[in-house]
Amino acid sequence: MSDATEAPLRLDGKYGAIVVCWILGLGALVSWNSMLTIGDYYYKLFPHYHPARVLTLVYQPFALVTMAILAHFESRIDTRRRNLTGFILFFLSTLALLVLDLATSGKGGIGNYIGICIIVAAFGVADAHVEGGLVGDLSFMSPEFIQSFLAGMAASGVLTSALRLISKAAFENSNNGLRKGVMLFLAISTLFEFVCIFLYAFFFPRLPIVKYYRAKAASEGSKTVSSDLAAAGIPTEASQGGEDGDKLQQRLSNKQLFFQNIDYALDLILIYVLTLSIFPGFLYENTGSHQLGSWYALVLIAMYNTCDFISRYIPLIKSLKLKSRRGLMLATMSRFLFIPAFYFTAKYGDQGWMIMLTSLLGLTNGYLTVCILTEAPKGYKGPEQNALGNLLVLCLLGGIFSGVALGWLWLIGNEQF
Template sequence: MIVEEETGFPKRLEGKLQALAVCWVLGFGSLVSWNSMLTIGDYYYSLFPGYHPSRVLTLVYQPFAVGSIAILAYYEARINTRKRNIFGYCLFCLSTFMLIVLDLATSGKGGIGPFIGICAIVGAFGVADAHVQGGIVGDLSFMCPEFIQSFLAGLAASGALTSALRLITKAAFEKSKDGLRKGTMLFLAISTFFEFMCILLYATIFPKLPIVKYFRAKAASEGSKTVSADLVAAGIRKAAAQGVEDDAKLPDRLSNKQLLLQNIDYALDLFLIYVLTLSIFPGFLYENTGKHQLGDWYALVLIAMYNIWDLIARYIPLIDCIKLESRKGLMIAILSRFLLIPAFYFAAKYGDQGWMIFLVSFLGLTNGYLTVCVMTAAPKGYKGPEQNALGNLLVVFLLGGIFAGVALDWLWLIGKKDGF
């Protein structure tokens, strides 16, 4: 199919499957480093037993992520998206590698010094997350909704695959001397490799796909300034020059405030989804579920079950008949999830591990399904620059919800012996 663009040159809309695959990998790389930190929590609990590592590291991560995405969303219209995303993936790659260096330099010993070093690296993860997640979602918002779905599925896949790898490495090294540490180092090395692959894919392959070039050229013709470097990298200079130098086109664009007011329910949807999820995952699962037959495998199994169902759920909205698109329906479903809070409390206090595994699976299922429904429904009916801005705003609320959820997660420690 040949499409004649407003920019004056025809482009063949090919490469959709390749673009979907790249979006999946980019989503995987956006969270694989952070999910690595979550899934090696058993190692950090052995090194820093009194520091609540899953809760503290998550709490350190979020201010950097939320602060950075707020600044980037405010200046989104003038930021070079290509440089923003490449910088984010490079920072992810370097920070993950630095976790290995820090562990080797300290010989895998605990103490306040190494813990502060890990906290600093986690802060860098937060900055990288804000660059990548907001930048990629904004970039994909003016393309096909399937691209966002694939990216979000990749985010969930990073959790599922890292959990699977963690279980494998724990089993492989369990009986060897210093096995927990060896498994962790192998795990971080694999994560660093995936981050490096994301840099190469985004920088060299993704911008040259015909369908990606088409949508970016279309966005440029509508006044977008953020895509010019990507178009130049793809060898399209005419479209890059058109529409991005002329400030006179920008007043026609809705402001961030107008976009937010028109989509405030979607923004609150994402905030509420992640407030609930992060108030339970991962801190509650590591510290508040008691001891059961699975022993030190219990928390890892719970994390894995959450991640697996979160991944499965992100493909469910591809079936049109069961995709929830009603704005009121989404809000009702999201508010109903808060019934999980008393459910988790009573399951931890009175239930066995089967009930807890069921609840964690349901938490992951609803988290993935509702996230994709909201993110694919929201950025419609706008021009390219507006869709990019709205994508960034939605990520602000998503990360804000994560931050609030992480803070509320500490409330589970009230009344718990040696909780603080």
């Protein structure tokens, strides 16, 4: 295929693919963000169990271990089955959360709490399937697809925060209003997961630009796209040609890819260690009481999510995108100044300063994440880009898990702990 015929094919369906990637990104996190955003409900049911911290700590090990296994066997795992498994598990788990609350009539107790923890563990397994699978899949396509997917993930936080604020206002004065808002939340999340299953299974693989990139990856030796190509009506053998075996042997190993990109990997670990040591546990439990009352934590979560979402579009402006590997490392390290800033603001500052700090935390988190994940895969073949995408998501989840664990340090000296 000549460059002249490739050019229009690459553009055909591009904007449709960007929209679908955004929706899939939203589906990848909407269930978990719903859990975080209804934290005030769980604090009412389980006031002594630190739900924001415990549920996050349950979620992350399952996500991390599953992601490590999937990243190790990435070249042998069919991407289509992996992503569909993840979305179906998200759908069933979110539905189970809704059914559990209905079955127990919204009551607390250790049994109900354990049931929620089991469902949250399923969220972690689903996250590893979807996030790693889609970032790896999109890494050998246009960088705009990854940006749109990451923006969709952040949009899930904005959507859930907005719905939570609306539902709180709508049901605040009604009988059992908090629970009614939560039921609405979970029903909407379940619907979104079903939509994602449909889009990924039937619409996304048939877009011409997606077929082009997947056929190209297959011609470079990728085995992960076979089912997606078959779903699009493209024979895998035709796209791979006769050099498939040789090209697979020439692919860099995961170890080589990791050490060639160790700075990017370290950046992602440090970004999410810092962010998750503060968000959401510190914002729920360590910011004290202010004029906003029961709205305070919800406003902080909403501001973080909104700024995280906005910042993921900043790299689309070429002059504002940070490409320097040294610059990315310096920017990542400088974020650790947030630790003393949050400590002293929580102790001595008012709610306005805390809202500003939380907004900056979201802005830097989203911006740096997009810069790294769109720059790192450049210069590699399709199978290597897929593998590198999986490795970087593994590092991201490792950072999240470490941040969640370190977040408990904020409770040292806290009498309620």
